[in-house]
Amino acid sequence: MNKSSPNAFWIPLFPLGTTLFPGGIIALKIFEARYLDMMKRCLREDASFGVVSILDSNPSEADANAGAHFSNVGTLAKLEEFDAVQPALYMTKSYGTQRFKLISVKQEADGLWMGEVELIDPDPEMPLPKEHEKVAALLQEIISVIRSEDLLGDDAFKMPANLDDCGWVANRLAELLPLPPAQKNHLLAQSNPRIRLDLISEIIEDDGLRNIVIH
Structure with missing residues (x-):
């Protein structure tokens, strides 16, 4: 190491x-x-x-x-x-x-x-860029489903939600999407939250949003 x-x-x-x-x-x-x-x-x-x-x-x-x-x-x-x-x-x-x-x-x-x-230094606060508003909306939809169906209990993540911040949106999507451990760790290792969110957006677009499940 x-x-x-x-x-x-x-x-x-x-x-x-x-x-x-x-x-x-x-x-x-x-x-x-x-x-x-x-x-x-x-x-x-x-x-x-x-x-x-x-x-x-x-x-x-x-x-x-x-x-x-x-x-x-x-x-x-x-x-x-x-x-x-x-x-x-x-x-x-x-x-x-x-x-x-x-x-x-x-x-x-x-x-x-x-x-x-x-x-590792905490993520700097970084406003969500316009091109990632769709993935933030997807996250909001997933959060609504989690709450309405009580899928992960009351506390799926620390509140308050911050859907306007790159790092918060990227981290929540990385947790919720069914990605292999190595891919999740690659995302965790990204020092720039905007790049982390860019990578997640690419994963979602490549998948066409069809196979997204909550787990």
């Missing part, structure tokens, strides 16, 4: 087969001891953990080289809800705050992955 920098620091990682974007919400069912301990520590210390995508289609976390299958860009997640369903089963809800570069990884004795990370 990349060379360490003076601004790098270590955080616990939660590798997943999905991608979290800043402003997005992720619900996780926690039952493994390593993740229960991690979540409790984050709650106690008001700390974040890192969500990184597993890009290998058939990874083995027991493999010493499993970290090589992680995306090199991830998102910090802030724990918002931590509710016990059973003694060793918790339902959690966290939201994405800031992207980071993953520099190196190591695995603790309990199996928890730790990542050395460097934060």
Whole structure:
């Protein structure tokens, strides 16, 4: 992975087969001891953990080289809800705050992955250009369907909505569109939110809007 920098620091990682974007919400069912301990520590210390995508289609976390299958860009997640369903089963809800570069990884004795990370600057506010008003309208339509059908619960993403901002529109569409993990991570890695939205618009146009589903 990349060379360490003076601004790098270590955080616990939660590798997943999905991608979290800043402003997005992720619900996780926690039952493994390593993740229960991690979540409790984050709650106690008001700390974040890192969500990184597993890009290998058939990874083995027991493999010493499993970290090589992680995306090199991830998102910090802030724990918002931590509710016990059973003694060793918790339902959690966290939201994405800031992207980071993953520099190196190591695995603790309990199996928890730790990542050395460097934060990526937040997206600058960028007004939605006229040529992307159609995709913003599509997002608004998807949001309406989500709410009316209660598809993703009350909190599909952090509010308020900002349909006039390139980064917010791009991030929500990237989450909601049925794209492969590698493609979502390519979008997450884009430093310019306008370019991220350009890429998503191209994907939508190529697909003709026919196969868009919410998931």
